[in-house]
Amino acid sequence: MLKFVVRRLALFCVALIVLSLLVFACLRILPGNVAAVMAGTNSTPERIAALSEQLGLNRSYPAQYFQWIGDLLHGNLGTSVLTGRSTMAETWQRAQVTLPLIVLGLLLSLVIGIPLGVVASSHREGGLHSVLRYVSLTAGAVPALWGGLLLILVFGRGVGLIGIFPSQGFPEDGWSSPASALVSLALPALSVGIISGAQMMRYTQSALDGIAESGYITMAMASGSTRARAIRTTGLRIVLPDLISVTGLSFAQMITGVLVIENLFSLPGLASMLVTDVGNRDLIKVQSELMLLAAFFLLIGLLTDIAHRVADPRMRGVGAESVAPAQEVSA
Amino acid sequence: MSLIIKHLHVNIGGDPGKSLRRRSQKAPEKKILRDVSLHVADRERVGLVGASGSGKSMLAMSVMGLLPRTVHVSGSAVLDGTELIGGTPQDLADIRGRAVGFIFQDPGTTLNPVVPVGKQIEQPLRRHYDLSKEDRRERVSAMLEKVGLGASVASAYPHELSGGQQQRVGIACALITSPKLIIADEPTTALDAMTQLQIVELLVQLVDGAGASLLFITHDFSVLARVAQRSYVLESGEIVEEGDTAGLLANPSSQAGDRLVTAAKELTFARKESR
Numbered sequence: 001m002l003k004f005v006v007r008r009l010a011l012f013c014v015a016l017i018v019l020s021l022l023v024f025a026c027l028r029i030l031p032g033n034v035a036a037v038m039a040g041t042n043s044t045p046e047r048i049a050a051l052s053e054q055l056g057l058n059r060s061y062p063a064q065y066f067q068w069i070g071d072l073l074h075g076n077l078g079t080s081v082l083t084g085r086s087t088m089a090e091t092w093q094r095a096q097v098t099l100p101l102i103v104l105g106l107l108l109s110l111v112i113g114i115p116l117g118v119v120a121s122s123h124r125e126g127g128l129h130s131v132l133r134y135v136s137l138t139a140g141a142v143p144a145l146w147g148g149l150l151l152i153l154v155f156g157r158g159v160g161l162i163g164i165f166p167s168q169g170f171p172e173d174g175w176s177s178p179a180s181a182l183v184s185l186a187l188p189a190l191s192v193g194i195i196s197g198a199q200m201m202r203y204t205q206s207a208l209d210g211i212a213e214s215g216y217i218t219m220a221m222a223s224g225s226t227r228a229r230a231i232r233t234t235g236l237r238i239v240l241p242d243l244i245s246v247t248g249l250s251f252a253q254m255i256t257g258v259l260v261i262e263n264l265f266s267l268p269g270l271a272s273m274l275v276t277d278v279g280n281r282d283l284i285k286v287q288s289e290l291m292l293l294a295a296f297f298l299l300i301g302l303l304t305d306i307a308h309r310v311a312d313p314r315m316r317g318v319g320a321e322s323v324a325p326a327q328e329v330s331a
Numbered sequence: 332m333s334l335i336i337k338h339l340h341v342n343i344g345g346d347p348g349k350s351l352r353r354r355s356q357k358a359p360e361k362k363i364l365r366d367v368s369l370h371v372a373d374r375e376r377v378g379l380v381g382a383s384g385s386g387k388s389m390l391a392m393s394v395m396g397l398l399p400r401t402v403h404v405s406g407s408a409v410l411d412g413t414e415l416i417g418g419t420p421q422d423l424a425d426i427r428g429r430a431v432g433f434i435f436q437d438p439g440t441t442l443n444p445v446v447p448v449g450k451q452i453e454q455p456l457r458r459h460y461d462l463s464k465e466d467r468r469e470r471v472s473a474m475l476e477k478v479g480l481g482a483s484v485a486s487a488y489p490h491e492l493s494g495g496q497q498q499r500v501g502i503a504c505a506l507i508t509s510p511k512l513i514i515a516d517e518p519t520t521a522l523d524a525m526t527q528l529q530i531v532e533l534l535v536q537l538v539d540g541a542g543a544s545l546l547f548i549t550h551d552f553s554v555l556a557r558v559a560q561r562s563y564v565l566e567s568g569e570i571v572e573e574g575d576t577a578g579l580l581a582n583p584s585s586q587a588g589d590r591l592v593t594a595a596k597e598l599t600f601a602r603k604e605s606r
């Protein structure tokens with residue numbers, strides 16, 4: 001297990017370095033001088049030269065790269081030349097909107113998806129099975145934007161039929177008023193959570209359906225469970241490692257979904273910051289933001305893999321190597 | 332404990348009712364078991380032999396409610412005065428693992444791969460009895476010793492055990508609650524000859540020691556002589572022969588019985604020659 005974690009960590013670092021090179025190279029290979037793009041179309045050559053100087057863009061590429069990485073490692077993301085604000089401070093402030101939103105969405109997704117998936121699977125022979133299946137197919141196919149709009153129309157304060165939740169913005173003082181902060185995240189979290197929950201449900205159900213008539217379930221029944229109970233306990237435990245992997249994936253998916261949702265609900269989060277900065281052509285800041293985003297994705301992948309290992313004893317410990325090929329076949 | 336099965340019919344497919352979609356693609360019904368009658372008396376060890384596909388597993392699973400609802404079971408199966416056919420899922424679950432223990436053919440596909448075996452042996456106790464954690468652990472340790480495994484095996488996962496060890500765990504799962512009827516569905520088929528013998532000896536010893544009855548299912552006549560006093564021969568879903576095992580082995584009266592006996596003899600012969 002330890003060996004696995006170390007190896008996986010090494011891989012994580014390598015991937016980070018490769019990604020940083022990629023992000024760095026992209027911004028410089030793209031047509032147009034970075035400083036010229038940042039300065040805007042109507043700026044004078046003097047202004048561009050000054051900006052180049054200020055950003056250190058006239059130094060060699062390796063010098064720029066190592067400067068950037070060194071700053072990143074020290075948690076220094078620089079200050080935006082356009083706004084003059086510290087990128088780190090702004091990122092931290094906005095993360096306080098986005099991260100809770102993602103976590104809430106994910107929790108909702110699990111709380112909705114897994115129980116419904118279990119119910120659907122343990123009623124495989126009844127009508128409820130097909131009803132739930134259609135519901136999940138429909139809900140899972142709804143685009144986040146459309147689902148969010150629908151929720152606003154139903155629950156949005158001021159516009160909705162049952163206007164109980166705010167649909168725009170986030171409290172000025174952030175989490176120092178926890179209740180109103182939480183409430184303002186309710187509809188956005190529901191928008192991403194329901195859609196992802198529908199996918200989670202379909203996944204849970206099909207994973208459980210796959211083993212519902214297996215020897216494992218028969219054995220659990222022989223020990224004194226009804227089929228429904230056996231599916232709920234033994235079945236769920238057996239598919240848990242797969243559910244963990246899927247959760248990791250929907251976590252990553254949710255980050256993309258949040259991009260749309262933050263803008264729809266006017267939330268001052270990371271996604272809307274990224275959109276604004278790209279719009280302002282604040283390229284140096286975008287560079288750091290992309291890097292952080294990539295690191296976050298990689299981190300989720302890392303944590304998912306480790307949790308998967310922990311949940312599946314067949315992959316743990318000494319026997320790990322001998323099990324690996326079988327896993328590839330099933331994947 | 333006695334089990335009396337009378338006129339058992341098992342069909343698969345046909346109309347499960349309810350969903351429209353399914354009704355439109357109604358598959359023809361397939362008869363798996365036809366008018367099967369058999370009984371296991373208190374403390375008796377009974378064999379059920381038949382070729383692969385004759386319906387032995389279906390027989391064992393159908394009376395205990397282990398089959399999906401798409402399988403239709405009719406007839407009667409009485410366990411010490413309690414009718415099993417038509418019982419609710421909960422009624423049957425209450426009986427399984429308490430009054431009746433099951434041992435399956437392949438522990439590799441029945442033991443939960445992600446749970447330590449000690450926890451699995453404990454399952455029937457948890458389902459049916461209200462015992463303290465220490466109590467349960469003690470019983471599991473004692474049971475593991477009984478089936479010839481050390482108490483330390485409790486924390487092992489199935490994939491860390493050999494086939495023979497896994498089947499010993501399977502037996503421990505079936506016997507932990509001291510059920511009075513054991514149904515063993517080809518418990519030795521997945522094992523090599525030496526291990527087969529050990530497992531059969533162990534099973535017989537434990538069943539007799541507990542004063543339980545045994546329904547031993549197999550397609551291999553060669554182990555049957557050791558296990559069963561009386562045996563039934565199943566062929567294409569029907570009982571074609573019944574009698575005491577020694578007599579059956581000496582001169583089977585049905586074709587199916589004859590084939591199985593011949594096959595067992597040839598196998599034994601081949602085994603001796605290859606030594």
Ligand SMILES: Nc1ncnc2c1ncn2[C@@H]1O[C@H](COP(=O)(O)OP(=O)(O)OP(=O)(O)O)[C@@H](O)[C@H]1O
Pocket residue numbers: 343361363381382383384385386387388389390550
């Ligand atoms: N889900 C199913 N649908 C249709 N037919 C089935 C199904 N399951 C089993 N059968 C049929 O039921 C018959 C009996 O199967 P069963 O598993 O009881 O055989 P068996 O005697 O236990 O054989 P083996 O020695 O190989 O375990 C077989 O002919 C099989 O084809």
Ligand SMILES: [Mg+2]
Pocket residue numbers: 387388389516517
């Ligand atoms: Mg069978």
